[in-house]
Amino acid sequence: MKLYHIISNPIAGKHRSEKNLKITQSLFESRGVAYETHLSEREKDATRIVRELTEAGETEIVALGGDGTLHEVLNGIADPTACNLGLIPSGTGNDFAEKIGLSLNAEEAVKIILDGEAKQTDYLEVGGVRCMNVAGLGMDVDVLERCKRGKMKGKIKYLLSLVQSLFAFKGYRVEIEAAGEKETRDVLIAAACNGSQFGGGIQICPTADVADGKLDAIVIDCIGGKWNIIKAFITLMKGKVLEYPLVKHIVCDKLHFLPETPCTVQLDGELYKDLDFEVKLRRGLRFYRP
Numbered sequence: 001m002k003l004y005h006i007i008s009n010p011i012a013g014k015h016r017s018e019k020n021l022k023i024t025q026s027l028f029e030s031r032g033v034a035y036e037t038h039l040s041e042r043e044k045d046a047t048r049i050v051r052e053l054t055e056a057g058e059t060e061i062v063a064l065g066g067d068g069t070l071h072e073v074l075n076g077i078a079d080p081t082a083c084n085l086g087l088i089p090s091g092t093g094n095d096f097a098e099k100i101g102l103s104l105n106a107e108e109a110v111k112i113i114l115d116g117e118a119k120q121t122d123y124l125e126v127g128g129v130r131c132m133n134v135a136g137l138g139m140d141v142d143v144l145e146r147c148k149r150g151k152m153k154g155k156i157k158y159l160l161s162l163v164q165s166l167f168a169f170k171g172y173r174v175e176i177e178a179a180g181e182k183e184t185r186d187v188l189i190a191a192a193c194n195g196s197q198f199g200g201g202i203q204i205c206p207t208a209d210v211a212d213g214k215l216d217a218i219v220i221d222c223i224g225g226k227w228n229i230i231k232a233f234i235t236l237m238k239g240k241v242l243e244y245p246l247v248k249h250i251v252c253d254k255l256h257f258l259p260e261t262p263c264t265v266q267l268d269g270e271l272y273k274d275l276d277f278e279v280k281l282r283r284g285l286r287f288y289r290p
Contacts, residue, residue: 002033002060003034003035003036003058004028004034004036004061004062004086004113005035005038005053006024006037006062006088007038007040007046007049007050007061007062007063007064008021008037008039008040008090009039009040009046009091010041012064012066012069012090012091012092016090017064017065017090017091019106020088020090020106021037021088023106023107024062024106024110025037027110027114028114033114040065040069045072046065046069046072046073047075050072050073050076051078054076054077054078054079054083055078059082059083059084060086061073061077061084061086062085062088062113064088065090065091066089066091066093066094067094067095067133067269068091068268068269068270070087070132071130071131071132071133071267071268071270073085074123074130074132074285075129075130077285080123080282080284080285081285083285083286084118084287084288085118085121085286085287086109086112086113087109087287087288088106088110089102089103089104089109090106092200093198093199093201095200095201095269096133096268097109098201099133099195099208099210100121100195100210100287100289101289101290102289102290112288113288116289116290118286118287119211119287119289120283120284120285120287121211121285122194122212122213122215122281122282123282124192124215124267124279124281124282125280126192126265126267126275126277126278126279127272127275127277127278128276129272129275131192131194131268132194132195132268133193133198133268134191134193134194134268135192135265135266135268136192136198137172137189137190137191137259137263137265137277138169138172138187138188138189138220139166139169139171139188139189140189140198140266141263141264141266141271142168143165143199144266144271145264145271146164146165148271162233166230166233169188170222171222172186172187172222172259172260172263173186173259173260173261174186174187174219174257174258174259174260175257175259176190176217176256177258178217178252179252179255185221186222187219187220187221188220188222189204189219189220190219190257191205191217191218191219192257192277192279193205193208193215193216193217193218194208194210195208202236203236203238203241205218205241205242205249206239207242210287213253213281214251214252214281215253215254215255215279216251217248217249217251217252217255217279218241218247219247219250220232220241220244220247221246221248232244232246253280254278254279254280254281255278255279256278256279257279258277259277265277
């Protein structure tokens with residue numbers, strides 16, 4: 001009999017996870033399905049819990065939380081080729097869940113796990129750290145850093161931080177090595193994409209596919225002038241970033257972003273300082289998705 005291990009972040013999504021955990025447990029029990037619940041109580045706790053479980057041979061892991069919880073769970077799996085990973089979206093943004101068409105309704109998400117089949121799904125490895133959705137440097141990181149400093153909560157906090165960043169961020173000079181080519185550009189955002197959106201629905205790369213064995217790199221040039229930057233972000237918000245003339249789209253299986261000056265990068269919305277932004281596409285993970 002399968003034993004599912006539910007890794008729950010109690011504070012994800014303004015306590016949405018608490019409600020979704022009760023729904024999930026009720027459905028598992030009504031089906032007579034064996035499960036155990038593990039609550040993450042502090043940062044990186046989910047990584048530790050999953051590492052201990054998978055090193056002991058457990059193979060059915062379910063993340064209940066947002067993109068950050070999924071990120072921690074993914075990084076705890078001892079051997080991603082030996083596990084089935086499920087997700088009950090319970091965060092604020094849930095960008096990866098929306099990308100793969102996973103319902104934000106907990107009952108529907110549970111049914112995908114119990115009635116569906118885990119499918120081969122790509123993920124990224126950035127400087128030795130796994131990333132499920134999008135990794136980036138530049139203005140997206142500036143926005144996240146402002147979010148962490150701010151006191152407001154939810155998507156309004158992100159939008160306010162975005163507006164502040166639009167008028168303050170100066171850009172980075174970055175060497176880009178991908179698809180056998182090397183060049184240096186002044187960038188507003190440089191992103192490696194497995195999923196297509198970040199920041200609670202911003203379409204950074206609409207064509208990205210989580211199962212095609214390729215990663216998509218998006219480089220938005222820092223074009224100078226606040227109005228030009230605002231126009232670039234309006235295009236991004238409309239999901240038409242690939243139509244913008246100062247956007248470079250690269251499809252590859254590995255790449256390296258090397259900023260001229262050290263900077264913080266984000267992986268699935270989690271911030272990392274001094275991480276080498278060398279990205280490799282990894283395969284073999286089995287993920288419960290529609």
